[in-house]
Amino acid sequence: MISEKMAAAFNKQIKDEMYSSNLYLSMVAYFEEIGLKGFANWMRVQVQEETAHAMGLFDYLLSRDGRVIVDAIDKPAYEWSSALDCFEAVYKHEQLVTSLINNLIDVAEQEKDRAAVSFLQWYLKEQVEEEANCSEICAKLRLIGDDKHALLLIDSELATRTFVAPTIA
Ligand code: OFO
Secondary structure, X not given: OOOHHHHHHHHHHHHHHHHHHHHHHHHHHHHHHOOOHHHHHHHHHHHHHHHHHHHHXXXXXXXXXXXXXXXXXXXXXXXXXXXXXXXXXXXXXXHHHHHHHHHHHHHHHHOOOHHHHHHHHHHHHHHHHHHXXXXXXXXXXXXXXXXXXXXXXXXXXXXXOOOOOOOOX
């Protein structure tokens, strides 16, 4: 059985992952609105990934006989000035999520919950990958500046992203 403190920390992270999912859903709407369907597709996959992350924590908490409490999610931002502005917000958000996962591992260590520490390693690795992916897209967008043709090439590239359900743990 998981400790109450640990269960509360897991519940908070479930909420934060669902916030990430909603933030990216808001970005889907933004990219659809400005006609960048490939960027919108990339964000649609991101929505699915974040929901899968939340469900991974949800199922893990249940497997440890912890009580899952679904919390309210704050309203995400919905306006950005450009694709770069939006992706810089993604990169910043992913860095925040990395710090949240680190905090969650700190709680697991304080609680001497080695099983949870081990489980959460997957999330740490995932954050390294996510930060690298958005940093790369930000770098490309900075490089192309105002070149609309190049922007459409990146849009075509991002249109090919597909969701692969992660195997968490
Ligand atoms: Fe859940 O990984 Fe990004 O936020």
